[in-house]
Amino acid sequence: MPEIRLIDIRETILIDNGHAAEDLRMQLAREKVFMMNLMASPGSGKTSLIVAMLPYLKERYRVSVVEGDIDSMVDSEKIIAAGGHAVQLRTGGDCHLEAAMVQSAVDTLDLEDLDVILVENIGNLVCPAEFDLGESMKVMMLSVPEGDDKILKYPQMFSICDALLVSKTDTMEYFDFNLEALRERASVLNPTMKLFPVSAKTGEGIASWCEWLMERIESYRMTCGQNV
Amino acid sequence: MPEIRLIDIRETILIDNGHAAEDLRMQLAREKVFMMNLMASPGSGKTSLIVAMLPYLKERYRVSVVEGDIDSMVDSEKIIAAGGHAVQLRTGGDCHLEAAMVQSAVDTLDLEDLDVILVENIGNLVCPAEFDLGESMKVMMLSVPEGDDKILKYPQMFSICDALLVSKTDTMEYFDFNLEALRERASVLNPTMKLFPVSAKTGEGIASWCEWLMERIESYRMTCGQNV
16 A cells, blocks of 8 residues: 655645745855845735835945735836836735745845845735745834734744834824834844834935945945855 | 556545534534634724724624634734633744634634634735635725735635725825725725724714614524525
């Protein structure tokens, strides 16, 4: 009698994704291209943040944006209207990006002419946290209207990120949002995660966040140089 | 040589969920218990909405709330603090509720002493749309801070719901949100879906929304009576 084979689809997906992510990470390191994975809820302001970051990043780097969406091109259109370069990934139904999807977007780019890729993940605080994209840095954003208790409800997302952006700070007086309470909870769960309050509308905090990011990009590029 | 069997895990999950949902739907119909499935992004105000609805519903019905969350009990605690009855479902990582999970919550309730169950799904605009819970009605909520373009990006969720609540309308002047544009897009995608602007903070729209819901609960109860 043939042996019964048990295939745990979920584990297989995650292992295969892990390999694809590692391949992409190596490829980007060879070309010294820094890739940031931006994750957040729907409507937290991911595209507006990227639009606000572009003037800072473009002073020093050649930047492309990879926009993940289930349907529609609206985010890429906004990036292009702001003078940026964008590739739109449509997942058709998937609630998160996977490394192979990002690879297919990267394949359309000329990496020799590029320094930074900003990936905007699908609006979702759950599944994107499980999928390594081969990125150099994971960043999550939480908007003030969502409330300061989200860290209790979506702990995995908060525990894996290098930076937490608190967006729409211009609406702080309008919502009952306790930034210090969030900061305390975050420092318990993920002590090395750096927190930046930002507002794409007023520009508050965007410069400091971009300065910190650009320092990280610089150290990434130096490390790449040593390894190659 | 034995035939190769292909098992499409995803389809199997959905078919099994469909059976579990149908069983639960029949059980609830026998007991004339109306169950509403509330879906929305993280931080759109689902729990606050339920707290605002309770005084209206409790005038006529015996109500229980089933709170879905990945982690934490904070939502149930809010419902109980507001004088409601709540069962907390912790998915531990799953980004959506399935019928079997809701069944396990329903099994803890005495259906003979109950008229209405309000289910708060996981904060997510993608996966919950795919899973029938055996509910009598699907309702989605979109908060003003999330923006009026979400219908373009998450079309499946908008296409399956009986009602669309636009929440946090008290922040309308603060955000660039075009209610008429949303109404138009919604009427193309899902012409029978009813739209209610609401604010749990000011109470705006809660009474009309609850009145409409209670009419639907009444017709559900009449239909159940005919079928049993």
